[in-house]
Amino acid sequence: MSDAEAVLRVEDLRVAFDTRDGLLQAVDGVSFAVARGRTLGIVGESGSGKTVAATTAMGLVRGARVRTSGRVLLDGEDLLGASPERLRALRGATIAMVFQDPLSALHPLLRVGAQIEEAVRAHRDVGRAAARARTLELLEHVAIPDARRRRDAYPHELSGGMRQRAMIAMALANEPRVLIADEPTTALDVTVQAQILALLRRLRDELGMAMVLITHDLGVVAETADEVAVMYAGRIVEQAPAAELFAAPQHPYTWGLLRSTPRLEAAVGADLVAIPGRPPSLLQPPSGCRFHPRCPYVRERHREVDPALEPLAAGPDHRVACLLPEAERQALWARLAAGATPEQARAAAAGGSEEAAR
Amino acid sequence: MTALAAVERLEKRYPLTRGVVLRRRLGEVSAVDDVSLAVEEGESLGIVGESGSGKTTLARILINLVEPTSGVVRYRGEDVTHARGAALRALRRERQMVFQDPADSLNPRRTVGAAIAEPFAIHGLLPERSTRARRVAELLEQVGLEPAHANRYPHELSGGMRQRVGIARAIALGPRLLVADEPVSALDVSIQAQILTLLRDLRRDLSLTLVLIAHDLAVVRHMCERVAVMRAGRLVELATAEELYRAPREAYTRELLAAVPRIPAFEGAAPGGRQSSPDSSSSSSSST
Numbered sequence: 001m002s003d004a005e006a007v008l009r010v011e012d013l014r015v016a017f018d019t020r021d022g023l024l025q026a027v028d029g030v031s032f033a034v035a036r037g038r039t040l041g042i043v044g045e046s047g048s049g050k051t052v053a054a055t056t057a058m059g060l061v062r063g064a065r066v067r068t069s070g071r072v073l074l075d076g077e078d079l080l081g082a083s084p085e086r087l088r089a090l091r092g093a094t095i096a097m098v099f100q101d102p103l104s105a106l107h108p109l110l111r112v113g114a115q116i117e118e119a120v121r122a123h124r125d126v127g128r129a130a131a132r133a134r135t136l137e138l139l140e141h142v143a144i145p146d147a148r149r150r151r152d153a154y155p156h157e158l159s160g161g162m163r164q165r166a167m168i169a170m171a172l173a174n175e176p177r178v179l180i181a182d183e184p185t186t187a188l189d190v191t192v193q194a195q196i197l198a199l200l201r202r203l204r205d206e207l208g209m210a211m212v213l214i215t216h217d218l219g220v221v222a223e224t225a226d227e228v229a230v231m232y233a234g235r236i237v238e239q240a241p242a243a244e245l246f247a248a249p250q251h252p253y254t255w256g257l258l259r260s261t262p263r264l265e266a267a268v269g270a271d272l273v274a275i276p277g278r279p280p281s282l283l284q285p286p287s288g289c290r291f292h293p294r295c296p297y298v299r300e301r302h303r304e305v306d307p308a309l310e311p312l313a314a315g316p317d318h319r320v321a322c323l324l325p326e327a328e329r330q331a332l333w334a335r336l337a338a339g340a341t342p343e344q345a346r347a348a349a350a351g352g353s354e355e356a357a358r
Numbered sequence: 359m360t361a362l363a364a365v366e367r368l369e370k371r372y373p374l375t376r377g378v379v380l381r382r383r384l385g386e387v388s389a390v391d392d393v394s395l396a397v398e399e400g401e402s403l404g405i406v407g408e409s410g411s412g413k414t415t416l417a418r419i420l421i422n423l424v425e426p427t428s429g430v431v432r433y434r435g436e437d438v439t440h441a442r443g444a445a446l447r448a449l450r451r452e453r454q455m456v457f458q459d460p461a462d463s464l465n466p467r468r469t470v471g472a473a474i475a476e477p478f479a480i481h482g483l484l485p486e487r488s489t490r491a492r493r494v495a496e497l498l499e500q501v502g503l504e505p506a507h508a509n510r511y512p513h514e515l516s517g518g519m520r521q522r523v524g525i526a527r528a529i530a531l532g533p534r535l536l537v538a539d540e541p542v543s544a545l546d547v548s549i550q551a552q553i554l555t556l557l558r559d560l561r562r563d564l565s566l567t568l569v570l571i572a573h574d575l576a577v578v579r580h581m582c583e584r585v586a587v588m589r590a591g592r593l594v595e596l597a598t599a600e601e602l603y604r605a606p607r608e609a610y611t612r613e614l615l616a617a618v619p620r621i622p623a624f625e626g627a628a629p630g631g632r633q634s635s636p637d638s639s640s641s642s643s644s645s646t
Contacts, residue, residue, distance in 0.1 A: 045546045045548050045549075046516075046517070046546055159409075160409070189408045189409055189573040189617075190573055190574045190575070190576075190614070190617040190618055190619075191408055191573075191613065191614060191617040192408075193617065193619075194616070194617040194619070197619075216546040216547050216548070217547050217619075218547070218621060219547075219576075219618070219619035219620075219621050220619060222619055222620060222621045222622060223619050223620065243622070246621060246622045247622070256548065257547060257548060258621065259551075260547050260548045260550065260551035261547050261551075261576075261621060262550070262551075262554075262574065262576035262577045262579065262580050263576055263579075263621055264575065264576050264579060264603070264615065264618050264620070265620070265621070266579065266580060268579055268599045268600055268603060269579075269580065269581075269583070269599070270579075270580055271555065271558070271580070272550075272551040272554055272555060272580050273551065274548065274551035274552040274554075274555050275548050275551070275552075278516065278518075
């Protein structure tokens with residue numbers, strides 16, 4: 001990624017929470033950058049740290065029991081060290097966020113329009129009438145039909161998709177340079193999801209925003225993100241341009257996610273291949289490679305050696321934290337993509353590498 | 359094949375009212391509008407539609423959780439539309455439901471074991487404490503949990519584990535028909551695959567008939583042999599999965615298909631990616 005033009009740059013971000021049960025390392029050395037008009041997809045399961053990384057970047061995770069280190073640079077300005085006043089000035093104006101559930105993010109007793117007006121006036125010295133006009137413009141911009149009437153509706157009177165559009169309108173009130181969307185379509189039907197993703201893409205292009213799209217679903221980032229970071233247990237385990245990630249995924253966890261995802265390209269009745277087990281506790285993460293307890297291709301060494309996120313020999317834009325040799329990974333994925341089970345792929349790859357040795 | 363469960367000319371209308379204290383009746387909305395549908399014994403039928411399409415109402419009527427405004431509900435050919443009392447209880451043992459959000463359907467103050475044992479208490483089965491506990495342990499293992507989970511409370515479990523509890527409860531009485539209403543839409547993709555695989559295995563091991571309600575045609579493609587598409591209370595298309603995905607007849611079905619995000623990974627990117635179908639189905643049957 002061309003770091004020079006990055007609007008948002010996160011460097012070696014670490015976030016830990018002091019809990020009764022010990023130190024919980026939610027984010028453990030995460031770095032990424034997003035340029036103007038580009039989208040970074042952050043993909044991971046619940047508890048992978050993807051939301052904590054993003055909310056910390058927004059300055060929303062602070063407090064006596066939070067230990068944060070690293071840098072979050074917004075146009076070169078470090079947000080981790082910024083004063084609360086400065087953060088308030090930036091949030092909603094330069095960097096904004098859209099949440100998963102608009103019903104819990106919107107005030108239930110205030111009309112949708114009034115809440116958007118408030119967002120407008122929080123950062124602009126405009127009168128009520130101007131804010132009201134701007135609200136209408138925003139609602140129209142996010143393609144809410146009959147916007148004039150919907151402006152006076154209460155959140156519960158709107159459908160899930162319309163509420164999410166209203167949330168997006170509010171986030172865009174001051175044309176932020178960075179938009180963080182945290183599972184913006186997870187609570188929605190696929191048809192509405194497709195509409196919301198199309199809307200986000202259009203707005204990103206029109207406004208030239210840098211967008212961070214957080215999701216558990218690789219399908220959501222497939223058509224929207226330019227770059228994808230896959231997170232597992234507080235770390236990025238694979239990061240690549242989207243096309244590259246889907247064409248030649250490298251990490252066994254990414255393979256697991258891909259094989260878990262229901263797809264229209266699969267044969268009718270084809271089995272999904274689930275990743276066994278659950279994500280680890282971040283109070284006591286596993287030794288060595290954090291994915292090793294769930295990895296079908298684990299070797300003894302992987303239980304002790306902690307892999308770093310390193311660029312591939314084939315392309316420096318594609319980075320992976322995996323101890324398997326690159327050639328073996330290629331052989332494994334070729335089998336998996338052709339429908340082999342992890343066991344079959346492992347057996348075949350073992351045969352293949354023996355041949356290569358001979 | 360014989361129909362295990364069926365609905366004929368089913369209608370469900372709800373009154374449309376305004377106001378809380380001074381309720382005014384404004385008219386009616388049709389949640390289900392003239393739907394006839396038969397579920398064959400042993401099959402896996404997907405009912406697909408958006409929120410508000412009536413798919414959940416239809417599923418609930420199918421197992422007598424909601425009474426229709428008009429039309430007939432059948433089970434094994436018999437008209438059970440207005441079943442009450444002992445007859446209805448007997449039907450409950452035959453037909454069970456898995457709900458979308460197990461957190462909503464589990465009592466937070468009762469242990470997982472108590473939740474799974476509840477159906478036995480209601481139906482006066484396994485009165486002996488030790489046999490009941492043994493059966494609960496067995497059910498927990500059947501859904502991929504451990505017997506020790508019986509002593510845990512719902513909030514101590516992850517979403518995926520709670521859904522496993524919901525499934526254990528649903529299969530406790532040995533039903534023939536299982537209706538799963540969006541059983542995975544509240545879960546992470548990685549956990550979705552685990553739950554769908556579990557439902558699939560249970561269906562095979564217990565010879566269940568499965569009705570899967572979903573908004574996502576990709577999920578149904580992996581799970582179902584026949585698919586019914588609903589829109590605004592009406593059944594717009596009903597076909598075998600093979601037909602529906604290969605040549606959808608209705609524009610609306612095509613719209614639903616178009617909404618599913620495409621993942622380019624397997625589309626010719628890897629060698630043999632496109633031909634993955636025969637491989638994956640043969641590998642799945644050989645692994646069982």
